[in-house]
Amino acid sequence: MAKLPDFEALAIFAKVVELRSFAAAAGELALSKATVSKAVSRLEERLGARLFNRTSRRLALTDAGQRLSERAARLLTDGEAAESEVLAQSATPRGLVRLAVPMTFGVKVVAPLLPEFLKAYPEVAIDLHLSDATVDLIGEGFDAGLRIARLPDSSLLARRLCPMPRYTVAAPSYLRRHGRPTHPMHLADHKCFGYAYLSNPNVWHYTNAAGEEVSVRPAGPLRVNNGEALLPAVVAGLGIADLPEFIVGDAVATGKVEVILKGWKQAEGAVHLLTPPGGPRPARVEVLAAFLVKQFARGKKK
Known part of the structure; x- marks a missing residue:
């Protein structure tokens, strides 16, 4: 079975090349100098080639290191760009939210709320899936769903929005x-x-x-x-x-x-907002969830 490239070691190597110093790379990456040195040694062992010629005063790339450095730098740049893009999307409400809602409830109650939400968050799009069948939120790739029932035990995260007699x-x-x-x-x-x-x-x-x-x-x-x-x-x-x-x-x-x-x-059943378990939700999902909580809380006060 093929092994994945050692992306961590390649990124550390690229940072050492960029700064021409193991100590400087360790400082910028918030790692110990020993961790940086071990990562480069691990990469050299994996490749079967020395990447640096090191003396007490000078750090120079070998021929193998020179050939690897450009691609390693590109991997590091691409990785940093990918993380920045996702972080920006996570911090700013932007992108598509797939929302599953029961048919009639979606048409009568949820759809009339959406214009206000879309005006408030013009960079968020909603794919509203209307069906009374219980959809598999995780298996079918939904970000969230509304269900009106007494909920069975589930790995999904549930928030009760309002009662539904x-x-x-x-x-x-x-x-x-x-x-x-x-x-x-x-x-x-x-x-x-x-x-x-x-x-x-x-x-x-x-x-x-x-x-x-x-x-x-x-x-x-x-x-x-x-x-x-x-x-x-x-x-x-x-x-x-x-x-x-x-x-x-x-x-x-x-x-x-x-x-x-x-x-x-x-x-008595209730309207529940369900989301898949896991790490932090993207901002686009968070703002929709907060909007629905507010709207249904307002409805209860009428």
């Missing part, structure tokens, strides 16, 4: 025809619509103020992989659905649907 709802016309359920177990006698991307889409879990817990397995004629797609059928009086506030809030406010089972609640 869910409501079990039905249209007044449905309730007139089929009656109003007053206990979750009554849902077994009703047409209930399903959402495929719940953690357990076949079971709805409820609790009441007394701490009683009930699990039901609703059934009905419609199941979707986007929550908003349930709303027309609910409004039309065809069945019951359990939906988050950002989807059903306006329909409740206008009386198109009514919240039922008010004494019972499904486990």
Whole structure:
């Protein structure tokens, strides 16, 4: 198996050549003189050639050292330039942020926020990926994602932005025809619509103020992989659905649907900002995260 070049030793060698002194190179690199000397010796041993002729007063390149010095200097310059470029990008919000967001939440809530962010950070671009499916942030190369759920254990870094209550709802016309359920177990006698991307889409879990817990397995004629797609059928009086506030809030406010089972609640989810684990996040990701935190905190105060 081929060995990688000893880039550290090449960079130290280039610095010694530049300053014509082991001691000066050690000082500039914040290394001991012994470390610098060992790196050059290591490089000489690897190459099988002496690179310097050294006396107490003079340091001169050998022919092999002369041939190597130009390329080593170029490697050092390129390395310093690459680090400077990345550091500049890390310090200044600049570049592309790939953000994964649930479909309807992205369209209704996140997209309207983005113009303000893009005006504030004109050198940052956003690739907004909209899907209700749970994406693999690390495997698919996303910088961040928003999820609305109770989060399972994960290596991802999570920050809770705001609560997101869910409501079990039905249209007044449905309730007139089929009656109003007053206990979750009554849902077994009703047409209930399903959402495929719940953690357990076949079971709805409820609790009441007394701490009683009930699990039901609703059934009905419609199941979707986007929550908003349930709303027309609910409004039309065809069945019951359990939906988050950002989807059903306006329909409740206008009386198109009514919240039922008010004494019972499904486990409340929340909006979370997720980012991959690891070292410091680039400035472009940090400013977007801070912006979203501020926007959702503002929303909670309204």
